[in-house]
Ligand code: 5GP
């Protein structure tokens with residue numbers, strides 16, 4: 001990693017024009033890491049274009065600097081494109097035309113499925129969040145952190161670890177969070193409240209409807225929820241407001257795999273996979289062309305929602321069948 005960091009510092013020293021971008025349907029790690037890198041480069045006097053073509057989920061609007069993140073790069077001609085929290089080029093939230101530029105690509109990420117699409121790949125699947133890698137880069141290099149940057153890094157790390165609850169949470173995760181609080185006056189309670197305790201009326205009502213769809217199979221080891229368009233039209237919410245729903249399936253006693261089937265549009269079904277510790281769901285998602293982490297992964301399948309549900313549950317049940325039990329690496 002040290003050599004990779006040196007390469008990063010050299011790029012920053014030598015180049016002037018940067019695009020910083022995260023993945024489509026951004027989460028806290030994506031937005032926090034994007035902001036932390038982008039604001040740091042701006043402080044150095046670089047010309048920086050922070051981009052997310054999907055916009056900023058309102059829940060992260062409290063972070064200082066989100067007003068500087070645009071959806072398009074316009075005529076900006078970058079020398080370097082820095083992608084954060086993106087497992088693959090196809091998930092980078094920019095117009096495809098950006099890839100026609102001759103800009104050098106830096107890929108900072110922690111997905112085990114990362115394709116290594118950059119010219120410089122700072123990828124660490126052991127990191128609990130891309131924010132953790134960003135923390136290491138920013139504290140190792142010739143940069144000046146401030147409260148806004150530190151709060152962005154903290155939000156990235158906190159959100160991707162379920163606020164320090166998931167198994168990815170390490171001593172380093174807590175040490176970095178501690179340093180951000182101690183040295184840069186980050187406010188953990190304020191950030192937790194902004195992210196978790198500002199739920200809209202519709203999102204809580206929608207959760208009620210979705211919880212009614214709960215089903216369990218495979219001797220109680222697999223649980224799933226369904227969120228279809230009719231529910232969404234009854235209680236319209238922003239995309240990210242349904243992100244935590246899948247956790248209700250996973251958090252059931254005895255459940256090893258929790259699944260949320262979300263109908264994005266008719267015949268386009270987004271699947272969120274979560275697991276406790278027994279099953280590597282990134283392999284299940286990868287089977288359907290998606291990816292992610294061992295404990296949290298995603299994919300999209302085309303087809304009528306009930307058909308997709310039946311197919312996927314049959315596939316998962318097969319894994320629990322006689323031939324092989326769905327333990328890590330079995331898929
Ligand atoms: P979520 O279920 O919250 O959308 O995603 C969980 C994890 O899986 C995230 O780390 C996300 O980056 C990854 N992920 C979600 N959907 C996809 C997908 O379609 N392709 C890939 N490669 N990763 C995904």
Ligand code: MN
Pocket residue numbers: 023026027029030085
């Ligand atoms: Mn992410």
Ligand code: MN
Pocket residue numbers: 029030085110128129130160
């Ligand atoms: Mn992440």
